Amino acid sequence: MPKALGKIINAGMKEVGEPEVTSFDANNILQQRLIEVANNAVRGLVDRLDYDWLFKRTTLSTTDDINADSAAVTKNSTTVTSVDSDGVNANSFTGAAAGMYFRASGTQKSYLINSVNLSSSPDTVVLETAYLDTTSASKGYRIFQDTYAITDADFDFGSLSIASYGDSGTWSSGISGLLEDNHLDLVTLPELYRRSGGDPHRDTSGRPILIAPVKADSSSNPQFKLWPFPTDDFLIELWYIAFFTENTTFATNMFGGDAPESAYDYVEHKVVGAAHKWDEAFDHAAVAEQEAEIALMNVIRRENREKINVGFNVETYRRSYGVRYPTRSGITFDTVRRRG
Numbered sequence: 036m037p038k039a040l041g042k043i044i045n046a047g048m049k050e051v052g053e054p055e056v057t058s059f060d061a062n063n064i065l066q067q068r069l070i071e072v073a074n075n076a077v078r079g080l081v082d083r084l085d086y087d088w089l090f091k092r093t094t095l096s097t098t099d100d101i102n103a104d105s106a107a108v109t110k111n112s113t114t115v116t117s118v119d120s121d122g123v124n125a126n127s128f129t130g131a132a133a134g135m136y137f138r139a140s141g142t143q144k145s146y147l148i149n150s151v152n153l154s155s156s157p158d159t160v161v162l163e164t165a166y167l168d169t170t171s172a173s174k175g176y177r178i179f180q181d182t183y184a185i186t187d188a189d190f191d192f193g194s195l196s197i198a199s200y201g202d203s204g205t206w207s208s209g210i211s212g213l214l215e216d217n218h219l220d221l222v223t224l225p226e227l228y229r230r231s232g233g234d235p236h237r238d239t240s241g242r243p244i245l246i247a248p249v250k251a252d253s254s255s256n257p258q259f260k261l262w263p264f265p266t267d268d269f270l271i272e273l274w275y276i277a278f279f280t281e282n283t284t285f286a287t288n289m290f291g292g293d294a295p296e297s298a299y300d301y302v303e304h305k306v307v308g309a310a311h312k313w314d315e316a317f318d319h320a321a322v323a324e325q326e327a328e329i330a331l332m333n334v335i336r337r338e339n340r341e342k343i344n345v346g347f348n349v350e351t352y353r354r355s356y357g358v359r360y361p362t363r364s365g366i367t368f369d370t371v372r373r374r375g
């Protein structure tokens with residue numbers, strides 16, 4: 036059963052004869068010490084273990100590319116004009132093109148689009164740098180987006196373990212899709228360039244198969260580059276372990292996911308042990324520490340059993356599918372499927 040921070044702190048307070056409270060007192064030295072111990076215990080579990088109940092889910096939606104009609108391009112100019120196949124002015128761009136890339140067919144360079152002008156006919160876009168290829172009154176093109184930001188404040192790319200297609204909503208359902216090859220490989224940016232032949236913007240089609248971290252955006256949101264660039268609207272599901280943030284709120288659950296009772300027991304025993312140390316009851320503190328270790332072993336034992344049942348674990352997935360990021364756990368479980 037989930038336990039809020041306040042309930043766990045009260046367990047420690049009660050052990051040493053202190054009254055239970057309904058809110059925290061910033062000036063109460065014992066309370067503040069026990070809050071620190073509880074957070075350190077949770078951080079220790081999060082840093083050591085890669086268990087499904089620690090994972091959070093977010094999604095990103097890709098943007099369809101734009102390739103209607105043609106475009107008039109001029110060498111050394113930053114302005115691109117929307118035209119039809121006969122070179123007649125057209126209105127085929129959209130406001131969403133700002134921040135996307137423009138690439139003329141048959142060329143080897145992509146250009147970031149700074150702005151879009153739809154207020155007068157024909158539509159135009161302004162490139163970040165001047166167009167360097169041959170002038171053309173009517174040329175095929177693609178406008179596309181290959182980089183996407185994640186705005187979840189607690190997102191940690193280093194702990195991203197699964198990127199798959201669909202909207203399963205649950206860890207176990209997401210796993211089944213992965214094992215059916217419905218995933219993206221998590222790679223470094225150099226690896227993405229290598230596997231794309233050195234040109235991730237070359238004219239490719241189909242849904243992305245690689246995802247790599249790139250520099251954060253102007254709002255410090257982590258960003259991903261996808262390859263091939265999306266040519267349709269796809270929903271990609273991401274599973275990650277959130278950045279640890281200290282909990283100082285009385286009524287807030289100590290774990291964000293469906294943590295087993297033994298995980299809460301571990302934190303509570305650590306808090307009780309710290310309370311006894313504060314009270315200089317070192318024998319009682321030693322007993323509480325032993326109980327904390329037993330609870331930790333129960334966490335590990337339970338999760339190992341669950342992974343054998345499921346036939347999947349993060350470490351095995353990462354090794355099998357080319358993930359370049361190590362697990363944050365010092366414990367590795369190799370799992371097998373049950374027969375029958």
